[in-house]
Amino acid sequence: MNILVSGAGVAGLSLGRDLGMRGHSVTIVERADQLRGNGSPIDVRGDAIDVAQKMGLLSAIRDARIRMTEQVHFVDENGTAVGRLPDDIGDSPDDIEIAREDLARILADALPVTVALRLGESIESVAERDDRVDVGFASGGSEGFDLVLGADGMHSAVRRLVFGPEQNWIRHLGLYVAIADMPGEADAEAERINPMYNSPGLLAGIARFKDRAIGLLMFLSDPVDYDYRDVEAQKNLLFDHFEGCGWKIPAILDAVRADPHLYFDSVSQIHLPTWHRGRFALVGDAAHCASPLAGRGTSLALTGAQFLAEELERSGDDYATAFARYEARQRPYVEFAQGTVAGGGALLVPPTREAIASRNQLLQPVGAGG
Incomplete structure (x- = not known):
């Protein structure tokens, strides 16, 4: 056909x-x-x-494998690690991140x-x-x-x-997410650790993989009326939510300003x-x-x-x-x-300082596990 x-x-x-x-x-x-x-x-x-x-592509996919999520550390405003996600967050050791x-x-x-x-x-x-x-x-x-x-x-x-x-x-799950390229962080001579920081209702992070670095922003919100193709409107939404926040958020917002291909969307299901x-x-x-x-x-x-x-x-x-x-x-x-998403938003983006503290108690200590 x-x-x-x-x-x-x-x-x-x-x-x-x-x-x-x-x-x-x-x-x-x-x-x-x-x-x-x-x-x-x-x-x-x-x-x-x-x-x-079956497609004959598994070998090539495995050759391109990366291991970013194994190095995610949640940090406080000073950058001190408070914990990391449990080792069993994936389905199995056979999962391939690429x-x-x-x-x-x-x-x-x-x-x-x-x-x-x-x-x-x-x-x-x-x-x-x-x-x-x-x-x-x-x-x-x-x-x-x-x-x-x-x-x-x-x-x-x-x-x-x-x-x-x-x-x-569409079924909105209460979150929005943005990803911006951060070329200035890609060559940083630092451990390949991907820090994630929370303020009430907000998450910010920097992830490094291969020769790239990206800034990640998420915020809690009811549905927002915006044009999903209007990049400038999306950037303004991020500035409204994150302007004035601490940690490395100012640097991530600079990356948002500079990235003409910013990814921004609601966290939703169809x-x-x-x-x-x-x-x-x-x-x-x-x-x-x-x-x-x-x-x-x-x-x-x-x-x-x-x-x-x-x-x-x-x-x-x-x-x-x-x-x-x-x-x-x-x-x-x-x-x-x-059906697997229940509680995922609260784990990543707790709504209050008390919820952040409670979530941190569930995290695995840095250095523990395999």
Whole structure:
């Protein structure tokens, strides 16, 4: 079949690989003019490791492994460590932490010749016919496809066009998160320790991995009305919440000011009653974002892409059956992941000084454990 995939994140690139290797002609469109490289490292865990093995990419993923979260220390305003996360916060020792840009590169390099990747392009309109979907693009062109798959993240354009407004499906978890590049910290001659600092309702941190450093900011908040593409408005929200705070927050805010590719978003989940309609289906965060608190978005993207490609192969042209079977296989993984976030926000961003002190008592002493 001739298949259009919206989004070139992990879900979209995985779909391209899995579908292209099964003989489909695939076009991936990505709004950005480059593959996403900003943001914090991500995890491949659980059955997603077996998926990576089936794709023939596990060795390359393991070769790019980093170990950032094993070095997270919570600190006080003077930078003195007060504890670290327990050793058993991950699923198992087999979990693989990897820089987002490295996984994107591995997946993009593995795309077969039957897959076309178009950067700087996005879907503007869709019209389903009896035998195809007519798609209008932001560039002004239009094409017909047998299927359209939305792998375009929590703010999915495909989901909006097919299933309706985002507010119908989003469940805010009470937090916002921002990540900014901090090149001045990347070459610091210091231990590879990633400090995290809390003030009531706020978290700030610096994380170093490979040759990079990023500043992390999180704050508690009810839903805020803002344009998720307006970077300057996002920066102003961060200044409003963090201006005047101590520790290294002024340096992180300087990095926010300087970063034209700042990552900022709500910590939210997507809950849909179904992920497919007609010739459309959703994969990854577009279908079922579990939020960064779950730490399983990458793994869900990998399993979902593989399940969908396998079911299309088994069902032939019967895409409706394939979509239903894909959803039945993926749902248990999603329900588990979305159910793991309870208490995660309070652990990372306690709302009061008393809650911070109580959380610190639960932390593992620095230097303890393996």
